[in-house]
Amino acid sequence: DVKVTQSSRYLVKRTGEKVFLECVQDMDHENMFWYRQDPGLGLRLIYFSYDVKMKEKGDIPEGYSVSREKKERFSLILESASTNQTSMYLCASGLSARNQPQHFGDGTRLSIL
Amino acid sequence: AQTVTQSQPEMSVQEAETVTLSCTYDTSESDYYLFWYKQPPSRQMILVIRQEAYKQQNATENRFSVNFQKAAKSFSLKISDSQLGDAAMYFCAYRGLTGGTSYGKLTFGQGTILTVHP
Secondary structure, three states, X not given: XXXXXXXXXXXXXXXXXXXXXXXXXOOOOOEEEEEEEEOOOEEEEEEEEEEOOEEEEOOOOOOEEEEEEEOOEEEEEEOOOOHHHOEEEEEEEEOOOOOOOOEEOXXXXXXXX | OOEEEOOOOEEEEEOOOOEEEOOEEEOOOXXXXXXXXXXXXXXXXXXXXXXXXXXXXXXXXXXXXXXXXXXXXXXXXXXXXXXXXXXXXXEEEEEEOOHHHHHOOOEEOOXXXXXXXO
């Protein structure tokens, strides 16, 4: 079974802090994704990566950056956290083959005070 | 850009009954994939069923089936013999096969919360 592990289920940080959310997958997937989930809005893509050190912006990249130094690890960085970044963050990984689904982690509920 | 719409924020069903969740999408592509994901209270998103646009036959996975109407751009999920464990948030998702979507990028709907009554 594919395992996507997010480092924290719950996280509380303060406005202005630099926040790191970590995600690790164990299935050698080339693609990794960070989504944000908000009520009534579904999941929105923040960034994705299709290879080590490669990244592309998703639909809502403002205020975020990412890092992928190793194939199995994809980090989401909030450079200076703000209260409007309080949300659920979901990491996913997958293969590029057309019929392949994404596999998700358990999510990190992040609160910015 | 593709959009996915789930017009039912909440649905409920009695145990053992059948329920249908709606999903519509907008795209100019002719080849794509559609998915239904389930997110239980434990939060992990789980794939329920997938459908390729080029396949006429509706996908089926045990008690879960889809009604795929390509011309109408509609992709509904039918759950038969509903069980308490089916209670979850359900998301419809679209994957195109051009540009950035070739990396597996998904566009999600807003989600439908399904409640199952005993």
